[in-house]
Amino acid sequence: MGKANPEAYFTFRMAQTNQPAAAEVPGPLGRAAVAASRCISYDLSRVRGAVERCVDSLPELQHLFARSRSVLLKPNLLSSRRGPEHHVNTHPAVVQALAELLTTEFECDVAIGDSCGTLTAGSTAAAIRNSQMDRVAELTGTRIYNVDSQPRHVVPFGEGRVYTAIPLPSNLEQFDLIVSVAKLKTHNLTYVTGPVKNLLGLVPGAAKKQAHLLAPRVDEFATLLCDLYALVRPGAAFVDGIVGMEGNGPNNGKPRRLELIGASCDAVALDSFCAQVMGFDPMAIPLLAECHDRGLGMTDPGGMAVRGEPAAAFAPGDFGRPRTYALSALLRLVPKWLFRTGFGAFAARHASIDRGKCSRCGECARNCPSGAISFDESSQRYRVDARKCIACYCCDEVCPSDAILIRGAWLQRAWERLASPLT
Secondary structure, eight states: OOOSSSOOOHHHHHTTOOOOOGGGGGOOOOEEEEEEEEESSHHHHHHHHHHHHHTOOHHHHHHHTOOOOOEEEEOOOOOOOOGGGOOOOOOHHHHHHHHHHHTTTOOOOEEEEOOSOOTTHHHHHHHHHHHTHHHHHHTTTTTTEGGGGGOOOEEEEESSSSSSSSEEEETGGOOOOOEEEEEEEEEETTTEEEETGGGGGGGTTHHHHHHHHHOOOOHHHHHHHHHHHHHSSSEEEEEEEEEEEETTTSSSEEEEEEEEEEEEEEEHHHHHHHHEEEHHHHHSSSHHHHHHHHHSSOOOGGEEEEESSHHHHHOOOOOOOOTHHHHHHHTTOOHHHIIIIHHHHHEEEEEEOTTOOOOOOHHHHHHOTOOEEEEEETTTTEETTTTTTTOOOHHHHOTTTEEEEEEHHHHHHHHHHHHHGOO
């Protein structure tokens, strides 16, 4: 992996093993192909049918699976505590259906792996148990790849704009193919989270804290995620949108039934399709706009060959957006130079803790990259030092009690009141 290049790590890897990169098997007329299949429940037979319909409609994906010997399925295991019924993590039925298809139909050696969003020791092992991925591995004869337990190294990436040295497992190159298996959710920092952002789980453990310190602002974090995607680009992506999450995701939003299983060899295109389902313009999502600008995938709905039902068929029309999105509408109108010369101070945010909801579990303090949260012995409560807080939403992501509030300055609060009906 020391041979990082501007193409993508797995493009390089596949060339070395005579495996085709996804970009080498284009869709019709050069358009990015996205498959979308309706699935009304997590009954395994129904999920298996939806996954198979997606694969059957994507010959380029079949070709990729047929030429891959070792495959890593990368689900989204954000929460170490919550089970499938909370719809925070990728549902085990979706991962099981994919694992069965790859092992039986394509004779692949399959691993299921992630690094949990909770950054404390043992959290990924707990996430694997509570999400039932260990059971999926046992039922399918596959293996667990706990990213936090792997040897690691730092990969220089000169083409990165923020993330120029990326910590990754040093044995990641054992896999011919990575498949991002994301959960369709909103996100208070990135507005949506899907197959592209899902790759942050390949960064081991507490190294994700450093990522947030490197890029505390929304646009900076989008650039960092784009750097990671440019280096470790998955050959295929699936999304679990049977029940997604709306509102203040990715951990404390509301489950929302969408009945969608999606797939593509272009993770950016699938992310953009999901953004449309949630009612967003893909180019209004900073991460997807950055991917578009760097030529890393398709964001234009007109450039997609949708096989199956269109995005509008799954869109509920009243999908709840994260509370932060109203402010983003204003910030997109502000030139970067103006933001940096003073406007940002008026739009600054910091975390606070709802004492009535707080269970004093300490997850927020253990996961805070900047050390802004600490336990106050005198009051026996957790407190936030607003001067240290970088508003990265790490605490919000892991709080099991929905006790985190991200408060803004007067301009932010005023704008959100005005703009929220319009977004």
